[in-house]
Amino acid sequence: MATDFWASSHYKRWIVDRATLKESRSDDLQYVDDPEYLDFFAIFFANVITKLGKKLNFRQRVIATAIVFFRRFYIKNSYCETDPFIVIAACCYVAGKAEESPVHIKNMVAEARLFFSQQPYGVKYFPSDNSKLAEMEFYLVADLECDLTVFHPYRTLLSICKKESSNDLQTEAGEVGVGVDDGPRYWGSGDGQLELPDDAFQLAWSIINDTYRSDLCLLYPPHLLAITALYLAVVLHGPTRELLQQQSHSVEVTPVHSSPRRSSRQSSSTSLGHAKKPSQDFVAFFAELNISMPLVATIAQEIISLYTLWERYLEDSDLVDSAKSAFHGHAQAQLGASHSGVSTPVENLDDAQRPHGATPTFLLQVLMRMRENRLSDMALASSGRPVAVNKMLERTQAAG
Amino acid sequence: MHEEWSHTLLQSDPMRFYRAKRDRLHQAVTSKYTILGFISSGTYGRVYKAQSLEPDGQIHAIKKFKPDKEGDVVTYTGISQSAIREIALNREISHENVVALKEVILEDKSIYMVFEYAEHDFLQVIHHYSQTLRIQIASQVLKSLIYQLLNGLVYLHSAHILHRDLKPANILITASGVVKIGDLGLARLIYQPLQPLFAGDKVVVTIWYRAPELLLGAKHYNKAVDCWAVGCVFAELASLRPIFKGEEAKLDSKKNVPFQRDQLLKIFEVLGTPTEKDWSGLKDMPEYQNMKRLDTYPNRLAEWCQTRIRSQQGYDLIRQLFAYDPDKRLTAKEALAHKWFQEDLRPTRNVFFPVSAHHLPPQRRITQDEAPSMMGMPAPTQAQTLSQVAPGHGQAQGQHLSQQSQVNLSQQSKPGSTASFGSVSGGAVGSFSGGQGGSARKKPRIG
Numbered sequence: 001m002a003t004d005f006w007a008s009s010h011y012k013r014w015i016v017d018r019a020t021l022k023e024s025r026s027d028d029l030q031y032v033d034d035p036e037y038l039d040f041f042a043i044f045f046a047n048v049i050t051k052l053g054k055k056l057n058f059r060q061r062v063i064a065t066a067i068v069f070f071r072r073f074y075i076k077n078s079y080c081e082t083d084p085f086i087v088i089a090a091c092c093y094v095a096g097k098a099e100e101s102p103v104h105i106k107n108m109v110a111e112a113r114l115f116f117s118q119q120p121y122g123v124k125y126f127p128s129d130n131s132k133l134a135e136m137e138f139y140l141v142a143d144l145e146c147d148l149t150v151f152h153p154y155r156t157l158l159s160i161c162k163k164e165s166s167n168d169l170q171t172e173a174g175e176v177g178v179g180v181d182d183g184p185r186y187w188g189s190g191d192g193q194l195e196l197p198d199d200a201f202q203l204a205w206s207i208i209n210d211t212y213r214s215d216l217c218l219l220y221p222p223h224l225l226a227i228t229a230l231y232l233a234v235v236l237h238g239p240t241r242e243l244l245q246q247q248s249h250s251v252e253v254t255p256v257h258s259s260p261r262r263s264s265r266q267s268s269s270t271s272l273g274h275a276k277k278p279s280q281d282f283v284a285f286f287a288e289l290n291i292s293m294p295l296v297a298t299i300a301q302e303i304i305s306l307y308t309l310w311e312r313y314l315e316d317s318d319l320v321d322s323a324k325s326a327f328h329g330h331a332q333a334q335l336g337a338s339h340s341g342v343s344t345p346v347e348n349l350d351d352a353q354r355p356h357g358a359t360p361t362f363l364l365q366v367l368m369r370m371r372e373n374r375l376s377d378m379a380l381a382s383s384g385r386p387v388a389v390n391k392m393l394e395r396t397q398a399a400g
Numbered sequence: 401m402h403e404e405w406s407h408t409l410l411q412s413d414p415m416r417f418y419r420a421k422r423d424r425l426h427q428a429v430t431s432k433y434t435i436l437g438f439i440s441s442g443t444y445g446r447v448y449k450a451q452s453l454e455p456d457g458q459i460h461a462i463k464k465f466k467p468d469k470e471g472d473v474v475t476y477t478g479i480s481q482s483a484i485r486e487i488a489l490n491r492e493i494s495h496e497n498v499v500a501l502k503e504v505i506l507e508d509k510s511i512y513m514v515f516e517y518a519e520h521d522f523l524q525v526i527h528h529y530s531q532t533l534r535i536q537i538a539s540q541v542l543k544s545l546i547y548q549l550l551n552g553l554v555y556l557h558s559a560h561i562l563h564r565d566l567k568p569a570n571i572l573i574t575a576s577g578v579v580k581i582g583d584l585g586l587a588r589l590i591y592q593p594l595q596p597l598f599a600g601d602k603v604v605v606t607i608w609y610r611a612p613e614l615l616l617g618a619k620h621y622n623k624a625v626d627c628w629a630v631g632c633v634f635a636e637l638a639s640l641r642p643i644f645k646g647e648e649a650k651l652d653s654k655k656n657v658p659f660q661r662d663q664l665l666k667i668f669e670v671l672g673t674p675t676e677k678d679w680s681g682l683k684d685m686p687e688y689q690n691m692k693r694l695d696t697y698p699n700r701l702a703e704w705c706q707t708r709i710r711s712q713q714g715y716d717l718i719r720q721l722f723a724y725d726p727d728k729r730l731t732a733k734e735a736l737a738h739k740w741f742q743e744d745l746r747p748t749r750n751v752f753f754p755v756s757a758h759h760l761p762p763q764r765r766i767t768q769d770e771a772p773s774m775m776g777m778p779a780p781t782q783a784q785t786l787s788q789v790a791p792g793h794g795q796a797q798g799q800h801l802s803q804q805s806q807v808n809l810s811q812q813s814k815p816g817s818t819a820s821f822g823s824v825s826g827g828a829v830g831s832f833s834g835g836q837g838g839s840a841r842k843k844p845r846i847g
Contacts, residue, residue, distance in 0.1 A: 004559070009491050081421070083414035097484040100588070105478040125411040134476030136415065138506045139422055141479065141487075146504045148488035149589075368410070375406040378417065 005221065009147035014072060016218050027078040030390045031370040036309075040358040041079060041367070043213040043306075043313050045070060048121070049088055050212075055111050056092060056103055060209065060321070065150045066095035067212045069140070075218065076143050079367060080374035085116050085123050090136040098148040105130045120360040153208045153226035161196050161204070161230070194230070194285050197239065204233035206323035207303065214306045220299055227291060228299040234282055236326050312357035429505050429512050433462065437766030444482075444585065449517065449766045459517040460502060467510045474509050483511055486585045489561060497552030499572060499582040518572035518580050520761050522633060526568055528761040530640035537637055539711060540745040540754050546634050547747035548579035553630065553732040556581065557623045563587050564604040566629035568636060575763075577750030590622070605629060607648040607663050612674065613726050615660045615667075617686035624726035627735065631721030638708040643670065659690045671722055672699030679725035713740035 005011050025038055032038060046067050053063035069091040070084075089112040096103045103111075109130055116123035127133070141148070196204070207229035211217060216225060286293065307327040409416065433450040436459075440447050445466035452458045465483055467474045490501035490513070505512040522545065529537050537545075549571055556563055563570075565586040572580040586604060604625070605614060611628035613621055635643035646663030668674075673696040676682050685691070701722065705715040717740045723729040730738070741747055745754070752760055 007492075007494070077418065082418045083410070086415055093478070094484070097479070097481050098488055102481050125414060130478070131476040134478045137479060138476065138509070139415075139419065142422070142506045146487045146491050148484060149492050368407075371410055372406040375409065375417070379406070 005151050005223070008151060009145075009149060010151045011221065013145065013147060014218065015221060016075060018219065020075065021215055021218065024075045025078075027374070028080050028370065031080045031373050032366065032391060035395075037358065037363065037366050038079070039214075039309055040313055040363055041084075042071075042215060043310055044315075044358075044360055044363050045084055045088065046213045047315060048085075049092065052088065052092055052112060052115050055115055056096070056108070058092070058096065058101060059099075061152055061154060062095050062099040062101050064152050064154070064209075064212055064217075065099050066091040068150045068217050069095055069144060071215060071218050072147075073140060073143050078374075080370040083371075084367070085112075085121070085126060086133070086136050087140065088112075089116075089126070089133055090140045093133060093137055094140060094144075094148065098150070105133060109133050121364065151222045153211070153222040153229060154205070156223040156226035157201075157204055157208065157230060159193075160226070161194050161201055194282070196230075196234075197237065200233050200237035200239075203237055203323055203326055204229045206321055206326075207232055209321050210306065210310075210323055211303060213310065214302070216299065216302060216306070219302075220295075224291060224295060224299060227286070227289060228296045228303060231286060231296055232300055232303060233323075314357045314359045426507065427505075429462070429507055432505075433460065433514070435462070437768055439764060439766055449764070450514075461515045461517045463513040463515065465511040465513075467508075476509055479511065482585045485587060486583075487511075487513065489584045489587055489589065493556070493559060493561070495552060495555040497548050497579050497581060498555060499580040515582070516580070517574075518582070519575040519764055520573040521582075522568035522571040522573070522637065524764070525573065525761050526636060526640050533759060536640070536708075538754055539709075539714070540748065541751055542634075542637050543714075543741060543745070544577075544747040544749075544751040544753070545573075545579060545637060546630070547736070547741050548751065549581065549630060549633065550732050550736045552579065552581040553626055554736055556587070557626070557732050560590050561587050562590055562623060563626050563629075565606060565609075566626055566633065567606045567609045568633055571633065573751060577748075577752040579751060607646060607660065608632060608642045608644055610660070610663065611726070612664070612667060612724055613685070615664050616682075616688065616691060617657070617659075619686075622726065623731065624729045627721055627729050627732055630732070630735070631718055634718055634721065635704075635708070638705075638714075643704075659687050661690070661694065664691060665694060668694065668697045669700070670704055671701055671724070672697050674724040678723075679728075681725065681727075711740065711743075713738070713743055716740070 025035075028038055029035055049067050049070060050063050053066060058066070066088075070088060073087055073091070089108060092112070093103065093105065093108045096108075109126075109128060112133075113126045113128060115121075116126050204226075208226060211225050211229070286296075304327070307324060310324055432453055434453060436449045436451055438446060439449050439461060443466075445464045448462045448464065450460050450462045452460060465480070487501075487504055491504075494500065499518065500516045502514040502516065505514065525537070525545075529535060549566075553563070553566075561584070563581065563584065563586070565583060566581070570581070570583040572582045574580060605611070609629040609632045611621070611625040614625060632643055644663065644666040646660065646666040648663065649658035649660055651657060673694070674682055682688060701719055702715060705718060709715050709718065717730070717735060717738045720730040720738075721735060748754070
């Protein structure tokens with residue numbers, strides 16, 4: 001069923017484990033100097049897709065679907081054997097159709113060609129021939145096993161959150177309020193919606209946008225990503241966090257009018273259940289969800305790791321719809337202080353031991369080197385001459 | 401040195417190695433299936449009957465989308481929106497009363513969708529009864545057909561899928577008598593759409609089965625359009641001819657959707673002219689002013705049903721499926737729970753259960769002469785034995801081809817959704833003549 005996540009192709013075929021992801025990178029690992037570059041690729045290419053998607057006037061959900069297609073494609077393929085820019089254009093082209101926001105192939109080729117030819121990409125070889133993109137679409141759809149319906153965390157977020165203000169947020173590119181209908185939640189939970197201040201909701205939304213910069217969308221079901229984003233947003237959002245702390249300090253005492261949430265709550269409709277409780281208990285809300293909180297904590301750690309990595313990724317202009325700034329520098333401290341549920345703090349980073357950050361230009365050079373070496377090796381292997389040094393082997397040997 | 405040439409190659413043909421690898425791993429359609437013959441064609445492409453080369457030797461229907469052509473050269477121009485929809489939806493769904501997609505093969509610039517095979521379809525059954533047997537469909541069979549159709553539709557609707565092209569040709573029946581809704585080429589997910597429904601496809605549903613809200617130009621419509629179509633199919637099974645057989649006003653040169661005067665009149669002649677009492681939203685319909693200019697008619701549905709449906713409950717069901725107000729129209733779920741299905745004789749799992757063997761509809765006709773040249777030719781001996789032509793069947797086809805050519809779709813929607821692979825039992829009868837077939841033939845609607 002197209003609205004039943006547990007019966008979907010997404011759940012049945014496209015949630016993979018870490019071992020599978022590692023295996024899918026095995027060829028790339030032979031050609032890359034530092035495995036971390038591949039993690040930077042995940043950020044870099046998601047940014048490329050997002051920017052191209054904006055040029056095409058795609059909604060956030062279409063962009064997210066394109067990124068998921070891209071990641072699914074690279075479960076089966078290697079960066080060193082493919083051209084990610086052509087793959088990206090095909091992912092956007094198919095995602096547009098899959099999300100009922102089609103772009104004509106001519107426009108797609110024109111936009112992609114123009115965008116990729118600019119700095120920092122400087123891709124001059126993108127084919128102007130429509131049929132090249134259409135051909136790639138064919139291969140892509142086959143590699144995606146024709147599973148083109150993708151579930152996203154946004155839906156869960158919308159279904160479990162009641163926003164403070166009644167009018168839709170324009171900053172969400174109009175996503176909210178578009179056909180939010182009577183569809184059932186596809187994951188079991190307690191009833192009732194979480195009431196959230198607009199900016200906390202927006203923060204959760206942006207965190208979800210950011211999860212697409214990693215493989216999280218391949219590893220976890222979207223509703224868990226949504227709940228984790230919500231959890232991080234509640235913890236990171238100043239006023240909400242205060243409320244949370246009040247609640248945890250005095251469970252019996254209901255917060256008084258000092259909370260900014262109170263005033264607006266009174267104007268919103270008060271259900272019978274809420275009438276007894278003047279303010280919602282966030283901790284209880286999360287506890288009542290029929291999900292594994294330790295798993296949420298694990299995902300939260302992975303999101304924070306993503307932000308830590310992203311800190312060292314240098315791209316001239318940051319994306320406006322990211323929650324990155326909320327995490328800047330003090331994300332770990334806030335988390336550690338505010339909620340003991342996350343017991344393991346992010347591993348301490350010793351900056352001196354880490355390689356320096358990556359820029360798009362640098363990553364493109366890495367990619368081109370990987371691809372050239374791979375190509376040479378394939379040619380040499382067939383001619384019987386020795387192949388280039390296996391970087392993975394080299395690293396292992398160096399490590400002893 | 402090698403870096404230079406590899407660099408050049410990566411610039412000139414960046415996906416060369418990827419393609420080589422994929423092509424090496426590809427399993428050709430003809431390596432997995434034997435094509436037994438040709439079933440039907442439409443603007444979307446062709447449908448073949450095929451047998452799996454796996455040990456089970458299952459029979460399938462393979463829908464091959466027409467490859468794109470630029471001049472005479474077959475080339476890639478992008479997968480159509482409707483093919484993407486049909487593929488994407490079919491990959492997610494699974495229900496006994498919906499045709500199952502076994503696999504999709506993308507090969508040589510063509511898309512092959514491999515479906516479970518269904519021997520019959522509603523249109524063929526209607527022909528069989530009207531032309532060969534010349535009797536009505538027994539009410540228990542009728543009940544089973546509608547029950548299973550509704551059962552499949554409840555599933556689609558619960559998955560937030562609108563079919564948008566329900567008609568006898570698209571509703572199949574397996575040899576074991578199980579109804580299968582087919583052809584999701586015009587179907588759409590309506591869960592949290594990013595675009596309003598009308599933005600994509602200006603015209604949906606074949607004209608004879610099109611709900612009044614669509615005929616009156618409604619921009620927003622919902623699952624109720626499918627329920628109206630079920631009512632039309634129900635009536636057609638009962639009377640063996642389309643109940644509202646109107647003439648479609650064609651899109652003008654600017655692709656504006658015209659007022660469907662004739663089709664509305666056909667509906668009014670049976671159901672009476674709608675009033676605001678029936679349908680409070682009526683006066684807000686874009687075509688309301690045009691509609692007011694039409695002659696008015698009283699409701700004659702009860703009279704229409706008397707000889708054709710012969711059951712008070714059956715009449716009540718069809719009456720509620722034909723509610724003018726989409727909000728008052730029975731939903732698929734409500735229809736499935738209708739008393740008619742609970743009264744004797746009850747629906748059966750094999751719809752043909754009460755039908756004596758010599759009254760069963762013939763096997764789907766397949767042909768060799770519309771040579772499946774685009775696919776490997778099967779061994780002729782094998783194919784011929786499977787091809788069974790029922791006497792008189794070909795005639796029936798010719799008469800009803802008009803039905804296939806009735807759909808008129810906007811450019812974005814797939815023209816081919818007109819005919820599913822089940823639509824024409826004898827593909828050799830003739831190719832479709834560009835959508836004009838239906839206009840010349842006028843038949844009395846009532847009586």
